[in-house]
Every structure is written in C-alpha cells, then in structure tokens.
Amino acid sequence: MTQIFDNPADFAEEALDGFVAANRGYVARVDGGVVRSTEVPAGQVAVVVGGGSGHYPAFAGLVGPGLAAGAVCGNIFTSPSAGQAYRVAKAANAGGGVLFSYGNYAGDVIHFGEAQQRLNAEGIDTRTVLVADDIASAPRDQIEKRRGIAGDLTVFKIAGAAAEAGLDLDAVERLAVRANYRTRSLGVAFDGCTLPGATEPLFHVPAGQMALGLGIHGEPGIAEQPMPTASELAELLVSRLLQDKPDDAGNRVVAILNGLGRVKYEELFLLFGKVEKLLTTAGLTVVEPECGELVTSLDMSGLSLTLLWLDEELERYWSAPAHTPGFRKGTMAGRERRTRVELAVPEDVAAAEVEGTTAAAAGLGRLAAAVLAQMQDAVVEHETELGRLDAIAGDGDHGIGMRRGVDAAAAAARDASAEGASVQRVLTAAGEAWSERAGGTSGALWGSALAAAGRSLGTKDLYRGEDAAVAVAAFADAVTILGKAEPGDKTMVDALLPFRDAFLAALDDGTPMTRALAAAVTAARQAADATASLRPLKGRARPLADKSLGHPDPGAVSFALIATRVSDYLDFLEQPLPDSRLVDSRLAASVAGDGARA
Numbered sequence: 001m002t003q004i005f006d007n008p009a010d011f012a013e014e015a016l017d018g019f020v021a022a023n024r025g026y027v028a029r030v031d032g033g034v035v036r037s038t039e040v041p042a043g044q045v046a047v048v049v050g051g052g053s054g055h056y057p058a059f060a061g062l063v064g065p066g067l068a069a070g071a072v073c074g075n076i077f078t079s080p081s082a083g084q085a086y087r088v089a090k091a092a093n094a095g096g097g098v099l100f101s102y103g104n105y106a107g108d109v110i111h112f113g114e115a116q117q118r119l120n121a122e123g124i125d126t127r128t129v130l131v132a133d134d135i136a137s138a139p140r141d142q143i144e145k146r147r148g149i150a151g152d153l154t155v156f157k158i159a160g161a162a163a164e165a166g167l168d169l170d171a172v173e174r175l176a177v178r179a180n181y182r183t184r185s186l187g188v189a190f191d192g193c194t195l196p197g198a199t200e201p202l203f204h205v206p207a208g209q210m211a212l213g214l215g216i217h218g219e220p221g222i223a224e225q226p227m228p229t230a231s232e233l234a235e236l237l238v239s240r241l242l243q244d245k246p247d248d249a250g251n252r253v254v255a256i257l258n259g260l261g262r263v264k265y266e267e268l269f270l271l272f273g274k275v276e277k278l279l280t281t282a283g284l285t286v287v288e289p290e291c292g293e294l295v296t297s298l299d300m301s302g303l304s305l306t307l308l309w310l311d312e313e314l315e316r317y318w319s320a321p322a323h324t325p326g327f328r329k330g331t332m333a334g335r336e337r338r339t340r341v342e343l344a345v346p347e348d349v350a351a352a353e354v355e356g357t358t359a360a361a362a363g364l365g366r367l368a369a370a371v372l373a374q375m376q377d378a379v380v381e382h383e384t385e386l387g388r389l390d391a392i393a394g395d396g397d398h399g400i401g402m403r404r405g406v407d408a409a410a411a412a413a414r415d416a417s418a419e420g421a422s423v424q425r426v427l428t429a430a431g432e433a434w435s436e437r438a439g440g441t442s443g444a445l446w447g448s449a450l451a452a453a454g455r456s457l458g459t460k461d462l463y464r465g466e467d468a469a470v471a472v473a474a475f476a477d478a479v480t481i482l483g484k485a486e487p488g489d490k491t492m493v494d495a496l497l498p499f500r501d502a503f504l505a506a507l508d509d510g511t512p513m514t515r516a517l518a519a520a521v522t523a524a525r526q527a528a529d530a531t532a533s534l535r536p537l538k539g540r541a542r543p544l545a546d547k548s549l550g551h552p553d554p555g556a557v558s559f560a561l562i563a564t565r566v567s568d569y570l571d572f573l574e575q576p577l578p579d580s581r582l583v584d585s586r587l588a589a590s591v592a593g594d595g596a597r598a
Contacts, residue, residue, distance in 0.1 A: 005196050005197065009404070016060060023325040045098070045162075046092040047099050047160045047172065051072075052073075057326020058153070058326075059102075065164060082118070083436050085100070085111055106441040132180060150256060150306045155179045158318060181246060183308045186212075187214050214300075216300075219394060235278060252285045254286075254289060255276065260303055361460060364461075379406045392551050422460075427454025450475070472503050472520075479496055495528040496524070498520075499527075532552045
C-alpha cells in the first residue's frame with residue numbers, strides 16, 4: 001500500500017517533481033513530463049515514450065542517452081492528455097522528427113494520436129509505434145489488439161539506440177516495428193496493487209491461487225490457478241511464450257524477468273535461473289538478459305517474462321550503451337547540460353472572444369457553467385460506485401478519472417463564465433480542461449465531445465430546439481469518430497446513441513426540449529442497463545469479457561447518470577416558483593431569457 005503522500009490526487013505530479021530533483025543530470029521537467037537535460041545532436045530523431053504513472057522506471061526513468069528523448073507522464077494508470085504529449089514532444093524535438101511509442105491502450109492511442117496530428121500539421125514529422133507484446137490480451141490472429149506490458153522496454157531501447165546512432169526517422173520507425181513484432185510477454189499476479197489513498201487493492205487473488213495474464217494497470221488476470229512452484233511457474237511462462245514465437249524467430253533471445261513492485265530481487269533471481277535453463281534446453285541462446293523491476297505496477301505482487309527474438313540488427317541496438325536513471329547498459333561519454341528553450345506561450349484568444357460577447361450570450365454562458373456544475377455533482381455522488389463497476393473487468397479507475405475530468409471542466413467553465421464568456425467559450429474551456437486533467441479514454445472522449453458541442457452552438461443570444469439537436473449530434477459524432485466504437489462494443493456509445501436518437505426523434509415530433517431530453521434520458525438509462533448482457537469488444541475490459549458479463553459498462557452508466565442529472569436540472573429551471581427569492585444562486589444563469597429554454 002502507498003503510504004507516503006499529502007493529497008492522493010497530487011501523488012503523480014509530486015512524485016515526478018521529486019524524481020526530477022533527484023535526477024537533474026539526466027532529465028529536465030516540462031509541462032506534461034520530462035525531457036533529457038543533456039545536449040542532443042541537431043537532427044537526431046526524438047523517441048518520446050509515455051503513458052500513465054505508477055510504472056517506474058517506465059516511463060520517465062528511461063529518458064537519457066541511448067534511450068528516450070522524452071517521456072509523457074499521465075496520472076496514475078491513466079493516459080496523458082494530447083496537450084501533454086504535444087508539449088513534451090515539442091520540447092524533445094531536435095529537428096529529426098519524433099517517434100511516439102507507448103502501450104496499445106485506447107486512451108493513449110487517442111491522446112497521442114491527436115498530438116501526432118498537431119505536430120505533423122506544424123511540419124514536425126511524427127510517427128507512432130504501438131507496443132503490443134502481451135500474449136494473454138488477444139489471440140495470435142488478432143495480434144494488433146494486444147496491449148503493451150513489459151515489452152515496452154525492448155521497443156523503446158531498440159528505437160532509442162537507433163536514434164542515438166544517427167539513423168533517420170524511417171529507419172528508427174522500421175526497427176521499432178520489428179522489435180515490437182518479435183517481442184512476446186506474459187505476466188502473473190499473486191495479489192493486486194493499491195492506488196494512493198485507497199484502502200483496498202484494485203483486486204484480490206484468492207489465497208493459494210495465482211492470476212494468469214494480468215495487465216500492468218491493475219487489471220486482473222484472465223484465469224486463476226493454484227499457486228505453482230518456482231519450477232512450474234518457469235515452465236508455464238516459457239512454454240506459453242515459445243508457443244507464440246514470431247514466424248521468423250531465430251535462436252537468440254533477450255529474456256527480461258520483470259518484477260511488478262512487490263516481488264523482490266532474490267525471488268526474481270531464483271526464478272530467472274530456472275527460466276534460463278529452460279530456454280537453453282529449448283536450443284536458445286540468451287543474450288544480455290535483464291532481471292529486476294523494469295515496468296512496475298505500484299505495489300502489485302506479480303511478475304512477467306518477456307522474450308525478444310533477435311536478428312543481427314536488433315541485437316546490435318539492444319547491446320548498444322544507454323545511460324538513464326532507471327536503465328543503464330555499457331558506458332557512454334558524458335554530455336553537456338542542455339540549453340532548453342521554453343515553449344512559447346500561445347496567444348490567448350479567450351479575452352478577445354469575451355470582449356465581443358453580449359450580456360444575453362454571457363448569461364447563457366453562465367447557464368452552461370451551471371450545467372457543468374450539475375454534471376460534477378452527479379459524478380461526485382457516484383464516483384465510488386463507478387470505480388467498483390470498472391474494477392470487475394478493468395482497472396477500477398473510471399470513477400477517479402471521471403471525477404478528475406469533471407472537476408477540472410466545472411472549474412474551467414466557472415472561471416470562463418465569470419469573465420463573461422459565451423456558451424461556446426465555456427464548453428470549449430471545459431472540454432480542454434477535462435481532456436488535460438483526466439487523460440484516459442473517457443477524458444479524451446468527454447473533452448472532445450464538450451468542445452464539439454460548444455463549437456456547434458457558437459455564440460448566440462438565443463438558442464432554439466434545432467440548436468440543441470445540432471449540439472447533441474456533434475457531441476455524439478465526436479465520441480464515435482474519436483473512439484471508433486460501435487453499438488454493441490459495450491462502451492459509452494451504447495447509451496449515447498440511443499440518447500441521441502430518442503432526443504432527435506422527440507424534437508422532430510414537436511416535443512418541447514426538456515421533455516425530449518427526459519425521453520432521451522430514459523432511452524440512455526435502459527440502454528446502459530442492457531450493456532450487462534454484452535461482451536466488451538473495446539478497451540481494457542476486452543480481455544476479461546467473461547467477467548464483464550452480467551455487469552453494465554461503466555462508461556455507459558456514467559453517461560446515463562450525467563444525462564439524468566442535467567435533464568432534472570433543466571426541468572427544475574422550467575418549473576414556476578412562487579417566490580423568486582427562493583431561487584438557488586446557481587440558477588441565476590437562467591436569467592438570460594426564454595431562449596435558453598426554447
């Protein structure tokens with residue numbers, strides 16, 4: 001259990017600050033993560049890695065000569081935001097382009113993907129190589145769906161060494177892709193990990209049992225079995241990986257036995273000795289192995305075995321020197337401290353937007369902020385429930401992630417509305433804050449959807465039913481296009497699309513907006529409940545589909561809860577009040593006029 005902290009919500013940021021203070025010879029702090037603090041040759045490819053915190057030495061501990069140029073660091077077990085990835089990559093760029101590499105998780109793919117688009121639009125050639133080494137997370141014929149676990153290290157190391165050798169972006173990308181294809185990992189857990197501030201682990205493994213195929217974000221394993229002896233465990237891990245070896249595998253492998261936080265070095269060494277003997281018996285030569293804590297999961301009791309099948313080129317770059325806080329190989333000459341130019345602060349257009357906003361439009365902006373406050377209340381009320389629901393087949397962080405996002409969004413909306421901002425500006429600010437603070441898949445989807453709704457509404461003194469229809473459609477389109485989920489995948493989309501369809505149909509029939517919204521909420525709640533019968537086809541719950549059956553999707557449930565609260569609030573504003581002095585201060589936003597309720 002993590003015991004050293006002030007505020008659990010600040011744990012990741014404060015830990016990163018302390019890491020930089022302890023390793024200034026290697027890294028410098030930038031907004032969103034770290035970059036090398038030593039000089040980088042002009043024109044060198046910048047390998048930028050990243051993901052959620054809680055995995056040290058991945059990701060910040062792998063920044064330094066011979067490995068990564070920068071690391072993007074999200075909150076605990078949560079993907080960083082697109083803004084964080086963009087800022088770290090911009091600071092790490094040395095003129096040779098950027099290669100993003102990270103584990104194959106939906107939130108990371110969305111956020112890093114948005115950052116990649118932005119960098120490419122600015123003329124910085126940016127590519128991505130997803131790490132997908134976990135053989136337990138998808139069958140071999142769906143290898144592209146596998147998630148990344150401790151195989152991160154082999155891909156990052158090969159790419160970083162190739163960049164250090166002066167290879168161009170095409171070559172670095174090619175080698176990273178090959179390293180990923182030839183890497184296989186399998187993990188086991190003996191008990192779950194505990195998030196900072198939590199009193200219980202994300203999951204428990206029954207006494208005397210072992211979970212096979214766990215994920216590094218606290219996802220439970222795909223099967224449980226009696227606890228084996230060390231020899232039996234070595235046989236299980238080695239045999240499963242050899243059965244899944246790449247088609248062009250040779251007989252030289254890198255073996256990485258990785259502790260996940262609570263299994264300590266003597267136990268790892270004991271097990272590695274047995275692993276090495278089995279590999280040798282199978283006719284393989286073990287080349288420069290690693291045994292220790294390399295990609296952890298806070299205090300999880302567990303371990304993983306990774307095999308990288310080498311060819312001559314991959315072996316050269318695996319064996320090349322590297323010098324980082326958390327991973328060192330060979331020797332490298334010292335580097336001068338880097339003179340880092342801070343990123344230019346973007347021009348603030350918000351003030352200019354507010355200047356031209358009428359009093360009526362500003363009043364509607366205050367109403368939008370009041371709606372965000374209601375959304376916040378709904379999430380706060382159900383945070384624990386959403387976390388428990390997510391822990392059944394995921395990592396249990398949906399409630400925490402939604403809370404972080406909506407807290408930031410509500411605060412940004414409140415600040416923008418206090419300055420006299422319109423609905424468009426309020427929702428845009430809220431969306432940007434949600435994405436930035438929450439990270440993860442839900443952060444990307446909610447942030448983009450709020451911003452899209454705001455853009456569709458624009459700045460007006462009066463909104464009518466057709467404006468609401470356009471905004472709901474824009475919200476739904478943002479979620480489906482960015483998340484690429486379809487009905488039946490067991491995601492938020494399964495509640496969102498019935499909500500959209502019911503709302504638009506009711507408006508088409510001439511139903512007043514608040515009643516149309518109530519009908520849409522009924523459809524969303526029924527659809528969210530119905531997800532209990534679905535098997536997840538997206539996200540971290542997908543490898544644990546059987547455990548998910550019988551339980552509704554947390555993303556669909558949270559959407560329905562928020563929609564319900566918003567509907568109830570707007571309906572309340574419609575009700576006649578016998579004494580205007582009884583109006584709650586949050587309802588002052590409704591003074592903008594009847595257009596807000598058209």
